[in-house]
Amino acid sequence: MARITAAIASSHVPAIGAAIDNGKTEDAYWKPIFEGYEWTQQWLKEEKPDVVILVYNDHASAFSMDIIPTFAIGCAEEYQSADEGWGPRPVPPVVGEPDLAWHIAQSCIxxxxDLTIINKMDVDHGLTVPMSLMFGQPDAWPVKVVPIAVNVVQYPPPTGNRCWMLGEAIARAVESFPEDLNVQIWGTGGMSHQLQGPRAGLINQPFDNAFLDDLTANPQRLREMPHIEYLREAGSEGIELVMWLIMRGALGDHVKPLHRHYHVPGSNTAVGHLVLKPE
Incomplete structure (x- = not known):
């Protein structure tokens, strides 16, 4: 049967994608960020996952203010890189895993x-930047992807507890899939940042590091954290961190941290990264 063997959390800052695409990864500003992913890149070569369930949020590329699903699952064969206003990123198409995706959709529904089923969409930096951070610039991505898009743009976003419970449901779905697959689940977005208003540029390092700590030490606190605390402590875009709880909920009660990276700043954002294994 399929199994979730590990999980990754990572920021998905669009400027990181631009730094990769424009050959700036060795620049003094960017190099410390990318060095924090070198361990994971090597580890992934050894782990060789077949499929990544990648939890991210769309930034008005596939969805508009006209249609805003709280949770959506991509069931397509392939996903192209979205044009976010400066042309699509020069990355390979993302290859889907429709058999597993449809199974997860059926199992979770x-x-x-109530997952929204998406049979055609482009994917933006929320999905492609984590792929580039983990796999560099290959001619083709070495894994298939099941995209899980979460609304953290238009209020109200889902609660942390609801995200955790979706992670549990995804884990049950994967475990009931009969094909022998090595599956990872990634939670992306965050960490603390705010892009507009009087607090634009906010970064809260104590909050971020406490969040990283409690993904292993006290996840119940994070499940119960109200939206207003994310907004107050992590900025208006810090609410993206609820997506990490889908990843964490899929791993069960006990996890082992394998790698951790935190760097400020990455553009106007705190960059966080964690690799976890279920115990």
Missing amino acids: LDEF
Whole structure:
């Protein structure tokens, strides 16, 4: 049967993608960020996952203010890089895993999670930047991807607890899939940042590091954290961190941290990264 063997959390800052695409990874400003992903890149070569369930948020590329699904799952064969206003990123097409995706959709919907099924969409930096951070610039991505898009743009976003429970439902779905697959689940977005208003540029390092700590030490605190705390402590875009709880909920009660990286700043954002294994 399929199994979730590990999980990754990572920021998905669009400027990181631009730094990769424009050959700036060795620049003094960017180099410390990319060095924090070198361990993971080597580890992934050894782990060789077949499929990544990649939890991210769309930034008005596939969805507009007209249609805003709380949770959506991509069931397509392939996803192209979205044009976010400066042309699509020069990255390979993202290859889907529709058999697993449809199985997850059926399992989760029958498990009372109303996922929106997407059969065609482009994917933006929220998905492609983590792929580039983990795999560099290959001619083709070495894994297939099941995209899980979460609304953290238009209020109200889902609660941390609901995200955790979706992670549990995804884990049950994967475990019931009959094909032998090495599956990872990634949670992306965050960490603390605010892009507009009087607090634009906000970065809260104590909050971020406490969040990283409690993904292993006290995840219950994070499940119960209200939206207003994310907004107050991590800025208006810090709410993206609820997506990490989908990843964490899929791993079960106990996890082992394998790698951790935190750097300020990455553009106007705190960059966080964690690799976890279920125990």
